[in-house]
Amino acid sequence: MIDTVNASDKDKARFLRVFAFIGSITSFLMAITSYQDGYHALSYLLIIGGFVFASPFVIKNRDETIAILMLYALYSMMCFLIVSGGSNGTGPLWLFIVSPVTFFIRGLKRGAFDLILLAIIISVLFYFTDQFGYYSYPSYYFPTRVMLCFSILCILAGFYEYYRNKYSLQLMEQLKLNQKLARTDAMTELANRRYATECLQDKRFGEGAVFLLMDVDNFKQINDTYGHQVGDEVLIFFADVFKNVCTEDDIISRWGGEEFLIVIPTGYELRARKVAEKIHKKLAAKPFTSGQHLFHVTLSIGLYVRVADESMDHCLNIADKRLYRAKSQGKNQTVAEVDLAKHEPA
Numbered sequence: 613m614i615d616t617v618n619a620s621d622k623d624k625a626r627f628l629r630v631f632a633f634i635g636s637i638t639s640f641l642m643a644i645t646s647y648q649d650g651y652h653a654l655s656y657l658l659i660i661g662g663f664v665f666a667s668p669f670v671i672k673n674r675d676e677t678i679a680i681l682m683l684y685a686l687y688s689m690m691c692f693l694i695v696s697g698g699s700n701g702t703g704p705l706w707l708f709i710v711s712p713v714t715f716f717i718r719g720l721k722r723g724a725f726d727l728i729l730l731a732i733i734i735s736v737l738f739y740f741t742d743q744f745g746y747y748s749y750p751s752y753y754f755p756t757r758v759m760l761c762f763s764i765l766c767i768l769a770g771f772y773e774y775y776r777n778k779y780s781l782q783l784m785e786q787l788k789l790n791q792k793l794a795r796t797d798a799m800t801e802l803a804n805r806r807y808a809t810e811c812l813q814d815k816r817f818g819e820g821a822v823f824l825l826m827d828v829d830n831f832k833q834i835n836d837t838y839g840h841q842v843g844d845e846v847l848i849f850f851a852d853v854f855k856n857v858c859t860e861d862d863i864i865s866r867w868g869g870e871e872f873l874i875v876i877p878t879g880y881e882l883r884a885r886k887v888a889e890k891i892h893k894k895l896a897a898k899p900f901t902s903g904q905h906l907f908h909v910t911l912s913i914g915l916y917v918r919v920a921d922e923s924m925d926h927c928l929n930i931a932d933k934r935l936y937r938a939k940s941q942g943k944n945q946t947v948a949e950v951d952l953a954k955h956e957p958a
């Protein structure tokens with residue numbers, strides 16, 4: 613059946629492209645300015661980084677791998693910026709973009725692990741840069757403050773990711789529940805009429821799909837004799853019988869009141885006829901029970917096989933006429949044949 617809930621992968625792919633676009637443009641622009649400022653090694657690294665960031669626009673369907681590749685390219689650039697100081701000592705400032713990107717790509721746990729590892733590496737690099745004079749920061753205050761701000765930002769981004777995760781999961785659950793409630797008949801837990809109609813738009817239910825329109829026999833009498841509560845239980849009993857004889861591919865729905873509709877996809881006409889037979893047989897073999905009540909229930913079925921691109925209304929109309937004939941011919945039976953006297957289409 614159709615699922616409209618899971619869109620998070622699409623959102624991630626969109627974010628990846630935005631990140632790739634900004635990353636590649638920024639890297640190429642910075643490469644030009646670095647080259648002009650005489651930082652040749654930095655500019656070459658930025659060009660390589662720019663190409664890595666641009667990769668999602670060239671390589672398709674490998675978003676997960678590319679995202680990780682881009683993240684580690686970003687980390688490598690950060691390490692180089694720390695050691696070299698970047699342009700006029702501003703390189704370490706780029707560290708502040710790392711934590712939100714990391715959590716978005718890697719999630720909370722793996723993101724936290726990556727960031728701790730990166731923080732250790734960066735601290736060591738700051739220390740060695742200073743010791744071996746690769747780049748001389750104005751004072752040790754600068755690296756210390758950068759690391760402090762970086763750590764605080766990582767913690768805040770971690771909290772943000774934690775709550776974002778928690779509430780988006782709750783939202784998804786709620787959305788799924790709402791979707792289920794909107795699609796399901798609360799009593800029988802079958803698809804409701806609206807959802808069944810929606811599913812029927814699927815091309816699997818085109819030419820050759822089989823409509824089984826069913827109506828419980830003498831239901832008013834059941835209600836009058838045993839009460840509405842037992843009547844409801846009888847409807848649930850029917851729903852269980854249908855679930856038992858159908859497959860996941862079929863639409864089983866409560867069409868309204870004591871009427872049900874099963875639609876079997878194209879290519880399974882023989883199985884559809886057997887399904888109708890099985891329903892009658894099961895009902896004959898297994899009585900309905902509730903408390904001390906025990907009695908047999910039956911239903912009548914109008915069966916119609918969809919021809920070419922006939923409208924759904926047309927198919928239901930003919931199935932309904934056949935159901936009516938099943939009722940008038942004595943109930944507890946399936947009518948699947950053309951009524952020649954009424955010039956009904958085949």
Ligand SMILES: Nc1nc2c(ncn2[C@@H]2O[C@H](COP(=O)(O)OP(=O)(O)OP(=O)(O)O)[C@@H](O)[C@H]2O)c(=O)[nH]1
Nearest residue numbers: 827828829830831832833835840843844869870939
């Ligand atoms: N308990 C219960 N009864 C319902 C529900 N929906 C419809 N009904 C009852 O179903 C009965 C249908 O009665 P009729 O249309 O006369 O049909 P019938 O008695 O089954 O007669 P035939 O169709 O000719 O076999 C009515 O009494 C409705 O009140 C429901 O959700 N629960």
